[in-house]
Amino acid sequence: MKQKVVIGFIGSQLDAGVGARRWEKWRPTVSLTQHEDLVIDRLVLFYDRKYQALLQFLTEDIMSVSPETEVAPVEMTIADPWDFGQVYAALFDFAAQYPFDTEREDYWIHITTGTHVAQICLFLMVEARYFPGVLLQTSPPRKQKSGLIGSYALIDLDLSHYDSIAKRYAKAEADAIALLKSGIETRNAAFNRMIGEIEHVAVRSKAPMLLMGQTGAGKSFLAKRVYELKKARHQISSSFVEVNCATLRGDGAASALFGHVKGAFTGAQQDRGGLLRSADKGLLFLDEIGELGADEQAMLLKAIEEKNFYPVGGDKLVKSDFQMIAGTHRDLRQDVAAGQFREDLFARINLWTYELPSLAQRTEDIEPNIDYLLAQQSAEVGGKVSFNKEARQKYLRFATSGEARWQGNFRDLSASVLRLATLAEGGRITNELVVQEINRLQKLWGNRTEQHAADLSGLLTPEQLAELDLFDRMQLQAVLAVCKQCKSLSEAGRKLFAVSRSQRGSTNDSDRLRKYLAKFGLEWANL
Structure with missing residues (x-):
């Protein structure tokens, strides 16, 4: 004993x-x-x-x-x-x-x-x-x-010994994650893991966060949710300040960010506080940070590290205790190598970096996002807006197929659902409306066939192309379009054979796709 x-x-x-x-x-x-x-x-x-x-x-x-x-x-x-x-x-x-x-x-x-x-x-x-x-x-x-x-x-x-406390902590964490996702029941496992880590970091760290991803992937949306989470946990007490750095040009860029004193330059008729000062005790979201000029990058680095800066034309330091999230669609590593982005600033904002997947990379999340957008529209118009069964199936088949390009990601999807909801008589989205919307999206995204014909010419010889029926050519183009959106052979197989898989006794999506590509002398590694 x-x-x-x-x-x-x-x-x-x-x-x-x-x-x-x-x-x-x-x-x-x-x-x-x-x-x-x-x-x-x-x-x-x-x-x-x-x-x-x-x-x-x-x-x-x-x-x-x-x-x-x-x-x-x-x-x-x-x-x-x-x-x-x-x-x-x-x-x-x-x-x-x-x-x-x-x-x-x-x-x-x-x-x-x-x-x-x-x-x-x-x-x-x-x-x-x-x-x-x-x-x-x-x-x-x-x-x-x-x-x-x-x-x-x-x-x-050891809180694990206290089941009720552990459950309460688990619920608080689940509520925080739901806040970051606005209650959308996302299904993509990799995306959900990323959001889970962001929740941990958001409530435990004041360090800058970098969100990378294509235009419309949801960087601004997520930054606002992080702000709401931090404010709910009493980690910040002031405003959410958002600025798209791509809109800051010339002499006005530094003034917009850091403010200026009266007389600093022609037109500066009075003092200006600047966005960094507005974000004191709050959260500053600098979208497209890679578009900042060299001078603004240097001033921003000082402001992040020391929480103070000089306004344009000023000789007195201004303090601002802000937290920051940066967003970009560019590869800042390449910009650093090319001398277009400061290496020390990149190192400072690269502690917590997350790449938001495009809509085409998480097609399983399209359906819950459609439901979320329809719920929003229903609340705005004061009545329920919904698809009929056939129209919903048709729209989802198109939206999750390789034919849907979603160049603007969730912005394209949001605009599409808004159009459908606006045109829906009595709040019912019909099959006819879906056909019209699909045609509108295809025209919006341009001629898809021409783009992929060029892709095939780089993979197959002219002799091979000449032997293909138009049917086989178009089918292969569609398959390759899905493959290009996926990171692995198995992911592409799951998307391509999602329906027929359930009708088979045993499934091997990767093997089915591998054999299909082999018919044309193609291998996954060569795509």
Whole structure:
């Protein structure tokens, strides 16, 4: 059976008393050794040198009521017991050299005595496992009578032992993730994992975040949700400030971001605060950060690192404690290599980088996004807007096929659903409306066949192309269009054979696609 070791401070007030009447009061350290159901094998007591006499009385009293308890005093003289840094450092040094033996001993950390700072530091040391044990809280008897010794309780900081607490934390995390996704039940596993990590980072870090992705992939949408999450957790208290850096040109770029003083340049008739100042205590979203000029990049780096900057034409520093998310559709690594983007600024904003997949890369999320957009439209018009069954199936088949290019990603999808909802008589989207919308989208995206004919010419020889029927050529073009949207052979196979898979006894989508490509002398690696 393991020995019990209690570690704690002498209470200069609660444990005090040297006369005979000291036994008539509750003294937490002594009371620990008076419980009949509890045997303390060793009592490690931190004490200040000026309480040497109190230590001696306590040791003698403990020996009188519990001879089996070894009192092990540890001198810990702290100049200011209310100084967090000093107390934590002293406890940390003790923990670093103490010979903990968790296989033979259980450790209880007594937090009833000592200053509030000492109690907080003990809590943190146990939580971080520098003290490998549980917290021990003692309480006085409800009525102060001679012979009453109070009670004690153990607090295990391993939250996994507390199912109800764990469930509450899990629900809070799930609610945060739902907020980031606006309640959309996305199905793409990789996207859901990314959102889960963003939730962790958003509530634990103030460092810049970089969102990469095509135009319309949802960078601005996600940045606003991160802002709402941080504000709900009281991590920011001010505004969400958004700016598209591609719209900042010439002399006005620095002024828009950092402000200017009156007379800084022609037309500067009064002071201007600038967007960074507006984002003080809030969140600044700099979309298309790769479009910033060299001077603005240098000024931004200083503002991120030092939380201050000079307005254009000004000689007094302006402070702004903002948090930042940057967005870009460009490959900033290539821009750094080409000397178009500062390497030190990229390093500063590249700590938490996430690439948002295009709509074509997560076709399984098209359906829940359509439902979300229809719900929005229904709320706006004050009545339900929905597809009839045939129209819904037709639209989804097109939307998730290789034929749908979704060049503008979710902007294209949102505009498409808006058009359908607007034209729907009585809130019903019919098959006829879907046919019209598909034709509109195809015209909007241009002639697809010509583009892919050129792609085939780069993969097949002129002799091979000449031997293909128009049917085979168009089918192959459509298959290759899906392949180009996927990162792996298996992902492409899943998309291409999503329906027929359910009708087979055994499925191997990758093998089916591999054999199809082989008919034309093509291999996945060569695409």
